[in-house]
Every structure is written in C-alpha cells, then in structure tokens.
Amino acid sequence: MNFADLQVFKSVVEEGGVIRAASKLHRVPSAVTTRIKQLEASMGVKLFHRDKQRLHLSPAGELLLDYADRLIRLSDEARDVVSGTKPRGVLRLGALESTTASRLPPILAGFHARYKDVRLELITGTNDALLKQLAERQLDAAFIAESPPTKAFEHLPVFAERLTLISSLDHPPIRRASDVEGASLIAFPEGCAYRRVLQRWLGRDSLVTFRVLELSSYHAIIACVTAGAGIALMPESVLDVIPQAKVQRHAIPKAQAQITTPLVWRRGEISPSVLALRTLLASMPQQKRAA
Structure with a gap:
C-alpha cells in the first residue's frame, strides 16, 4: 500500500469523483484512476462500486477511509511536530459540561486569540464517553473528571474541584x-x-x-x-x-x-495544537489550576 495512493483515494472520496479529485490534486483524471486501481490491486479488494459516471464506496472502501484519514492526519502531525510548525488546522477538544460552563471560556478565548490558524471544535459529554471518543481518535484531547485508567493516555492535572x-x-x-x-x-x-x-x-x-x-x-x-x-x-x-x-x-x-480535572491525550500522539494548549494551561496562575 502506497501512502500517496491513500491521499489520492481520500481526495476522490472527499471530492465525490475522479475528475474533481484530479483538479484538486493538479493531475489528469487518468492518473488518478490508475492510482485507485493500483491501490485496489495491492489490497485485493474493490474500494468503489462504479455506476456509470458515479463512484460509491464499497464496504471495504468505508473501512479503508477511516484508516487513511488517521494515517494522513498522523503524518501531518509528525511533520508539524518535527519541523516546529505553528499550530494550525482543527483542534477537536472534548470537555465535561461542568468544565465547559465554569472553567473553559477564558481559556478557549485566550487560545483562540493566540492561535488564529487553529479552528476549535468543542464536544461535551460524560467522562467515559469522552475517553471512548479520544481512544477512537474522534477527539485530539479532552478535559475529563479523573485520571485516565490506562497507560494508553497521558494527562496534565489542571483544575482542582x-x-x-x-x-x-x-x-x-x-x-x-x-x-x-x-x-x-x-x-x-x-x-x-x-x-x-x-x-x-x-x-x-x-x-x-x-x-x-x-x-x-x-x-x-x-x-x-x-x-x-x-x-x-x-x-x-x-x-x-x-x-x-x-x-x-x-x-x-x-x-x-475533592477531585482534579485533567487534560488527557493519547500517549505519544500529541499534536502541535494540543501541545500549545498544554503549554497555555501550564502557564496559568497556580491558584486557578490544580496543584
């Protein structure tokens, strides 16, 4: 499986067809079609059902899309971390309803003002629901109510409640x-x-x-x-x-x-945006965060 083929595959899905994907990638349609056929051959499955001029994802294609998205995102994160790139893109942040209401407004406002190239997406939920979404890579980081139960996550104690x-x-x-x-x-x-x-x-x-x-x-x-x-x-x-x-x-x-609200992220997968948020939290006055 070629990484470039995965990028082409994802573009075809996002653009809704070969012609639009080719235009976005600055390639001729035949080259995009060849890439897709090579990817299908290497995996031994059909990724699309072809209906005249339209392409529909097959069940195998649906599965691959999720993995392609993760691999491409991790590649982007690795490049940004190694090169010291300024945070950008989307930061998908989870938080408890209580934390969102009482603690986050000034923090999110400060982060938004400092990192203008990052688009914040905030999702609220219970402690367990947020951990599940984090493990499934639907979130980049989350404020939960207790220290994570496994070593799959790293965390920073933030608020004493x-x-x-x-x-x-x-x-x-x-x-x-x-x-x-x-x-x-x-x-x-x-x-x-x-x-x-x-x-x-x-x-x-x-x-x-x-x-x-x-x-x-x-x-x-x-x-x-x-x-x-x-x-x-x-x-x-x-x-x-x-x-x-x-x-x-x-x-x-x-x-x-007495409990402590931590910021949690997947071990070994801290993105520039999560690192920036962690740094911002660590710089907060001591009386406003957990000891």
Missing part, C-alpha cells in the same frame, strides 16, 4: 447517606464520574432503592433540584457561575469531594 451535594432549600440537613433515603437522585447518564462518586458515597448496595432522574444539562438539574424533585452532586464551581440557583449545599467527606 470540590463536589457538593445540593437539595431544595426546605430539605432537612444532609450529613450522611441515610439522610437522603427515599429521595430521587438527579444525575447525568451512566458514564458520569460525578455520578459514580455519589454512588460510592451512598453505598453501592443502597443505590438500588433510589430512583434516578437522568438529565444532560446542569441548568436542568439545578432547576429540578430547586423544585424538590431530588438531590444532585456537582462541582461548586458550576454553582458559582449560576448565582440565581436557589439550592441548599451540603458537604460530603473530603475524600469524595
């Missing part, structure tokens, strides 16, 4: 798990690290007695808690940026309350 339990204003004091027996839990869907912290505090066995209301927005969670629908666990930093929240805060043990 304190989790707090919230209830409606008329709820009795909450000092132990038994004080919320019978209450509904309001949390993000499975895969949320904060939800796991709450489960550990309540006790895994007792969780089956609780009803869980799953929501995907902190504003919605706070609104439901305010209305008395149940209790929730969230970072104090989120509550601090929603001053109109009419909820009561209840402290949980320090061991569960």
Whole structure:
C-alpha cells in the first residue's frame, strides 16, 4: 500500500469523483484512476462500486477511509511536530459540561486569540464517553473528571474541584447517606464520574432503592433540584457561575469531594495544537489550576 495512493483515494472520496479529485490534486483524471486501481490491486479488494459516471464506496472502501484519514492526519502531525510548525488546522477538544460552563471560556478565548490558524471544535459529554471518543481518535484531547485508567493516555492535572451535594432549600440537613433515603437522585447518564462518586458515597448496595432522574444539562438539574424533585452532586464551581440557583449545599467527606480535572491525550500522539494548549494551561496562575 502506497501512502500517496491513500491521499489520492481520500481526495476522490472527499471530492465525490475522479475528475474533481484530479483538479484538486493538479493531475489528469487518468492518473488518478490508475492510482485507485493500483491501490485496489495491492489490497485485493474493490474500494468503489462504479455506476456509470458515479463512484460509491464499497464496504471495504468505508473501512479503508477511516484508516487513511488517521494515517494522513498522523503524518501531518509528525511533520508539524518535527519541523516546529505553528499550530494550525482543527483542534477537536472534548470537555465535561461542568468544565465547559465554569472553567473553559477564558481559556478557549485566550487560545483562540493566540492561535488564529487553529479552528476549535468543542464536544461535551460524560467522562467515559469522552475517553471512548479520544481512544477512537474522534477527539485530539479532552478535559475529563479523573485520571485516565490506562497507560494508553497521558494527562496534565489542571483544575482542582470540590463536589457538593445540593437539595431544595426546605430539605432537612444532609450529613450522611441515610439522610437522603427515599429521595430521587438527579444525575447525568451512566458514564458520569460525578455520578459514580455519589454512588460510592451512598453505598453501592443502597443505590438500588433510589430512583434516578437522568438529565444532560446542569441548568436542568439545578432547576429540578430547586423544585424538590431530588438531590444532585456537582462541582461548586458550576454553582458559582449560576448565582440565581436557589439550592441548599451540603458537604460530603473530603475524600469524595475533592477531585482534579485533567487534560488527557493519547500517549505519544500529541499534536502541535494540543501541545500549545498544554503549554497555555501550564502557564496559568497556580491558584486557578490544580496543584
């Protein structure tokens, strides 16, 4: 398999045909067609179904496209890192809803102002969903809620967070798990690290007695808690940026309350844009990031 053939293959797919790909690559159509046939011969499969003047990706072509995209992107990253090229292109960044709301706005604004050739794409999700997307190369880096569980990732501790339990204003004091027996839990869907912290505090066995209301927005969670629908666990930093929240805060043990938000990326695959973000974070005042 020739790397140049992969680039031609990807161009044909992106441009929707040989003629447009040839124009983009500054080649004659016959040369592009020859490259595609050579690639098909080397792999022993048909990459396209030909219907008169139109090409449609075959199942094998669909599989190859994903690998071609990864290989070409890694090649570009390697060239940029080795040559010291200024960050450019797309930075696909993942983040928790809480981090996005309370921590990222000034950081993203600073990065955007400093690196004008980088287009930021921000995707939010739960801790586990973001790690999965990172492993599958759908993201370049992500802010998650806990240190990555495997050595497949590298990370930089960034934000120190304190989790707090919230209830409606008329709820009795909450000092132990038994004080919320019978209450509904309001949390993000499975895969949320904060939800796991709450489960550990309540006790895994007792969780089956609780009803869980799953929501995907902190504003919605706070609104439901305010209305008395149940209790929730969230970072104090989120509550601090929603001053109109009419909820009561209840402290949980320090061991569960204190967590650190890291920036995570795939081991050995740090791109110029991720390196620039990491450097920016490392330069932040100490009181604004984790120790």
